[in-house]
Amino acid sequence: MKRTGHKKLRRSQVLLALVGVVVALALLYQGGRWLETRNARPEQRGDATQRFAAQTVEIGGEPYRRRDELTTILLMGIDRASDATVIGYRNGGQADFLRLLVIDPTADTLTQIGIDRDTMTPITILGVLGDRSGVRTAQVSLSHGFGDGGAQSCEFTVDAVSNLLLGTQIDFYIALDLDGISVLNDLVGGVEVTLEDDFSALDPTMTKGTTLTLHGDQAEYYVRSRMNIGIGTNEARMARQETYIAALSALIDERVHGNKDFVGELYDALEPYLTTNMTRGRLINEAWAARDYARGETVSLAGTHQVGSDGFMQFYIDETALEQTVLSQFYEKLE
Numbered sequence: 506m507k508r509t510g511h512k513k514l515r516r517s518q519v520l521l522a523l524v525g526v527v528v529a530l531a532l533l534y535q536g537g538r539w540l541e542t543r544n545a546r547p548e549q550r551g552d553a554t555q556r557f558a559a560q561t562v563e564i565g566g567e568p569y570r571r572r573d574e575l576t577t578i579l580l581m582g583i584d585r586a587s588d589a590t591v592i593g594y595r596n597g598g599q600a601d602f603l604r605l606l607v608i609d610p611t612a613d614t615l616t617q618i619g620i621d622r623d624t625m626t627p628i629t630i631l632g633v634l635g636d637r638s639g640v641r642t643a644q645v646s647l648s649h650g651f652g653d654g655g656a657q658s659c660e661f662t663v664d665a666v667s668n669l670l671l672g673t674q675i676d677f678y679i680a681l682d683l684d685g686i687s688v689l690n691d692l693v694g695g696v697e698v699t700l701e702d703d704f705s706a707l708d709p710t711m712t713k714g715t716t717l718t719l720h721g722d723q724a725e726y727y728v729r730s731r732m733n734i735g736i737g738t739n740e741a742r743m744a745r746q747e748t749y750i751a752a753l754s755a756l757i758d759e760r761v762h763g764n765k766d767f768v769g770e771l772y773d774a775l776e777p778y779l780t781t782n783m784t785r786g787r788l789i790n791e792a793w794a795a796r797d798y799a800r801g802e803t804v805s806l807a808g809t810h811q812v813g814s815d816g817f818m819q820f821y822i823d824e825t826a827l828e829q830t831v832l833s834q835f836y837e838k839l840e
Contacts (some may be wrong), residue, residue, distance in 0.1 A: 516544035516580075557671035557831060559657040559840070564828065576608040576791065577673070578783070579663055581680040583649060584729075587778045588684075591654035594635040598682075600649040602746065603677070607834055608795055615798040616834060618670075619747070619805050622646035623739055623820040626669040630660045644819065645669060649680075655780050669822070671831050679781045683725060685778025692774055693756040694831050696749060698727060703737035713814065724749075739818060740810065747803060754800075761796050768792040804830060 549821070555682050561570050585598025603620035628648040632638040648665035650659035659678045667675050690696055695718040704711035707726045711717070719727055728749050731742045761766045768789045772779075781788070807826040 507663045526675050553688065557673075557828075562832075562836065563599050564582065568839040569832055570839050571766065571836055572609075574611055575610070575835065576610070577675045577677070578606040578608070578791070579666055579675050579678040580604045580606065581649065581659065581662060581678065582686070582728075583682050585654065585681040585682055586684050589654070589682075589827075593633060594631045594653070595633065597650050597652050597654035597658035599646040600680075601646060603645065603662075603666065604750075605670070606667065606672055608791065608798070610794070615795050617800070617803045618830075618834065619743065619803045620666060621718055621739065621743065621806070621808075622667070622805070622809070624669060624808070624822055625819050626665055627663045628668075628751045637829075644817070655781070659780055659782075668749060670835075674833060678781060678788075680785060681775065682778045682780075682782040683729060685775050686725045687721050687723075687726060688774060688778065690719055690753070691721065691772075692771060692840065693753065693760060695720045696724065696752045696756065698749060698752065700727075701745075702741075704730065704734060706733065737812075756767060761792065780802075787830045804834070 551578045559571075561568055562801075563569070580603070581600045582602030583598045584601040589598070593598055599622070600623055605618040605620065607618065608614075609616070616640060622644065624641050624645045626645050627640045627754075628643050628645065629651060630638045630641050631651040645662070645665050649658045651726050652661050659680050662680075663678050667673055696828045697716065697718045699716040700711055700713055703713040704726050706747040707730065708723055711723060717723075728742075728746050729740060731737055735741050757767075764770075771784065771789055772785050783791075786821065807823040808821050810818060
């Protein structure tokens, strides 16, 4: 009787385990379907990408040549902790922050192109088993959600941003998980900001109108929070991020000029939170070479915001303005 009872118990345990697996797979599938279909639609883009894929293009009867001497680096801020477990191929975390650095060694300039996370562009879709199930037009931030949450997800995001910028080549990527924000912030001694919104629900010292130096989690609250902060839009958050990055960049520049080893120290401290295809040496060399380069205001891509049928924000690029931006940043007029 005991043996029969033990067998029944083991069968029940096996059955419960199988049910658990089925439920987990079902939830994973449903979550993946939500990510796949959220505002997604069949890929719709004109022939501009094909035209700009060529080494030379003709715009308004004038020939232009793509500038191969440029170095481009895509910076990503990923909405996921570095120790988060990625299950399947649709939970890699969204790319909440996207910025393309364009380094021009001939003109000694470093240009930043800001990319709205809600920009609609073709992204790669994976099935629940990791197979490519097609390309859909959706928010660019969702591109990182597909893949392994590491290099594969970053490559999908690089492809999406390249598609968005009419086939522009992107040489390198650097992705920072959200718990690396406070580490970066504290490495430069903290960033001083004046709060134009109230963050006191997250930190009682962060009240509207206060000027303070952000430390620890305060930096993450400032650059990442959106819901229930001010008007709650991504546009407002991007403006706040711009203020923060300008101050952060100035502090990094100051440290780099005062200590040639600082970039290496920065890389080593952030490595646990980074996913990148740049070697430590290449990153140090690029940063050191560009330390005195001229830097203008961040280039913003023109377009319009609208709320999708499911309530999520969408940003549609002005294609004519985009062509002019791509021409001015990545091409030169032939004589």
